[in-house]
Structure formats: structure tokens, C-alpha cells
Amino acid sequence: MSAGAPVWITRARPGALATAERVRGLGFEALVDPLLAVEALQAELDLSHVTALAFTSANGVEAFARLSDARGVPVFAVGRATAKAAQAEGFASVSSADGDVEDLCELIAGGASGPVLWAGAREPAGDLVGMLRGRGVMAKGVAVYETLERAPSDETLARLKAPATALLHSPRAARALAAILRERPASALRFLCLSEAVAAPLRGIAEPGSVTFAPRPDESALLELLNS
Known part of the structure; x- marks a missing residue:
């Protein structure tokens, strides 16, 4: 993945802020706009x-x-x-x-x-x-x-027309994003999920091959996928 493409942090605050710090430490732009509160x-x-x-x-x-x-x-x-x-x-x-x-x-x-x-x-x-x-x-x-579910900003949704990666930590966030994608498909968006259960709601909605889940349910394993 290009380091110029943003990484969308969808998890709730305050965890989102800690994840964003780690993402920036890996050299990526972190876009914090949670789908959950x-x-x-x-x-x-x-x-x-x-x-x-x-x-x-x-x-x-x-x-x-x-x-x-x-x-x-x-x-x-x-x-x-x-x-x-x-x-x-x-x-x-x-x-x-x-x-x-x-x-x-x-x-x-x-x-x-x-x-x-x-x-x-x-x-x-x-x-x-x-x-x-x-x-x-x-x-x-x-x-x-x-x-609680929350809607992402229009600015965030507009940026998803270009290549980007969404980090998903929970099935609830994945379901919320799947509902958004049914209305606003994002063919350039890649999905990195904490586990297979998190990835499940996106199957059949996301572009083929765009959904990946970590080999173990651990954020370090999830973030390792950014460079894959």
C-alpha cells in the first residue's frame, strides 16, 4: 500500500487515537473518523x-x-x-x-x-x-x-473515492461500514480486519480480494497488514 494513501481509523475513541498514533509511526496518514462511539x-x-x-x-x-x-x-x-x-x-x-x-x-x-x-x-x-x-x-x-453507531463525515466519505485502507476492529463497525457501502460503493477501498468474524459482514459487499483479516485477533498483527 502506498504511504500516501490514508488509513481510516473506524474504531471508537479513545482507542482510535492510540491506533492512529501507531499508524502514523508506521509512516501512514491516519484519518480518525469513528463509526462507533x-x-x-x-x-x-x-x-x-x-x-x-x-x-x-x-x-x-x-x-x-x-x-x-x-x-x-x-x-x-x-x-x-x-x-x-x-x-x-x-x-x-x-x-x-x-x-x-x-x-x-x-x-x-x-x-x-x-x-x-x-x-x-x-x-x-x-x-x-x-x-x-x-x-x-x-x-x-x-x-x-x-x-452507538455514528455517521462518518462527508469529507471522509469523499476521500474514499481514491485509494485508502479502512481498519476495522469489531463486527459492529464492519456492519456499519457495510451499510454505508451499499449506498456509496468505494471500489478503491481496502479493508483490514482484526479477525475473520470482523471481516464477515463485508463479504459480498466489498470488491473481491479487498478484505483481509489478521492471523490473530491482535492490533499488532492487524497493523502488520498495512505493508502487505
């Missing part, structure tokens, strides 16, 4: 009998940290970015699955000593609580934030 919820947290916390996103960590000052409970995180967010919030014991929700379920099932509380999105991409219960782990969930 995160809003914290005023949730009731009951940590009685909870022996571990589970997080499937940095947004979940940050929203939980605003609601509670509990930092002594062990944390299970889906990946390195989420684990890093938990450490930054002051959690002392953090384990990372370095993968997806299924990997996180395996990690928790093998390491949890009692009931687990998952804190995450109102509409999660995967059912971690259900998966844990299926493995015999006592688990409950609480929504601490919600993700």
Missing part, C-alpha cells in the same frame, strides 16, 4: 462473592474503573490491549488470553477459583457468560457501557 452506563456493581473479573475490551476496563475502586480482584483479559488497560487502571493481577472470547473462556475455566463477573458492553459481540456457564464456571455479567 462509546458511552458509559451507570451500572450497579455487586462484587460480593466475586473471585475474578473478566474483560473483553479496554472500554469495559475503563468503564468498570469509573464505577468501582476495587483493584484487588484478579483480572482475566481477552488480549494484550485489554490487559494493558487493566494494568494502567491499577489492577495488580492480570492474565491475558492473547486471543478471542473462546480463548478467554478457556483461560478462565482453567484458572478461576470461584464466581466470575464479566463487565462489558450492553450488546456484546460474544456471550462469554454463557460460554463460562457451559463449562461449569459460575459467572454473571453487567453492562458498563454501550456502543
Whole structure:
């Protein structure tokens, strides 16, 4: 990909800003115009009998940290970015699955000593609580934030007539972009997705060969695709 072509960061802030910094560090122009926005919820947290916390996103960590000052409970995180967010919030014991929700379920099932509380999105991409219960782990969930779709600017959409790359971190963002492309096709746009599940909504809508997903659900692996 030409370094002169912009890289559209579609994920929600504040994560979008961190991604943009990494993209610029690789020599690309970063275009920050999220398709999603995160809003914290005023949730009731009951940590009685909870022996571990589970997080499937940095947004979940940050929203939980605003609601509670509990930092002594062990944390299970889906990946390195989420684990890093938990450490930054002051959690002392953090384990990372370095993968997806299924990997996180395996990690928790093998390491949890009692009931687990998952804190995450109102509409999660995967059912971690259900998966844990299926493995015999006592688990409950609480929504601490919600993700809302937002429309990109007309300026951003106009730039997609020329070669560009869209970075997609979630199925929700991919579905939002797919809906836009049905109305405004962008034949010069390339799509780099965090995982196969993220890429799925774009199949059949994007140009053949324009959709690629990372070999592992990790942003470093995603950004490595920029030079491919």
C-alpha cells in the first residue's frame, strides 16, 4: 500500500487515537473518523462473592474503573490491549488470553477459583457468560457501557473515492461500514480486519480480494497488514 494513501481509523475513541498514533509511526496518514462511539452506563456493581473479573475490551476496563475502586480482584483479559488497560487502571493481577472470547473462556475455566463477573458492553459481540456457564464456571455479567453507531463525515466519505485502507476492529463497525457501502460503493477501498468474524459482514459487499483479516485477533498483527 502506498504511504500516501490514508488509513481510516473506524474504531471508537479513545482507542482510535492510540491506533492512529501507531499508524502514523508506521509512516501512514491516519484519518480518525469513528463509526462507533462509546458511552458509559451507570451500572450497579455487586462484587460480593466475586473471585475474578473478566474483560473483553479496554472500554469495559475503563468503564468498570469509573464505577468501582476495587483493584484487588484478579483480572482475566481477552488480549494484550485489554490487559494493558487493566494494568494502567491499577489492577495488580492480570492474565491475558492473547486471543478471542473462546480463548478467554478457556483461560478462565482453567484458572478461576470461584464466581466470575464479566463487565462489558450492553450488546456484546460474544456471550462469554454463557460460554463460562457451559463449562461449569459460575459467572454473571453487567453492562458498563454501550456502543452507538455514528455517521462518518462527508469529507471522509469523499476521500474514499481514491485509494485508502479502512481498519476495522469489531463486527459492529464492519456492519456499519457495510451499510454505508451499499449506498456509496468505494471500489478503491481496502479493508483490514482484526479477525475473520470482523471481516464477515463485508463479504459480498466489498470488491473481491479487498478484505483481509489478521492471523490473530491482535492490533499488532492487524497493523502488520498495512505493508502487505
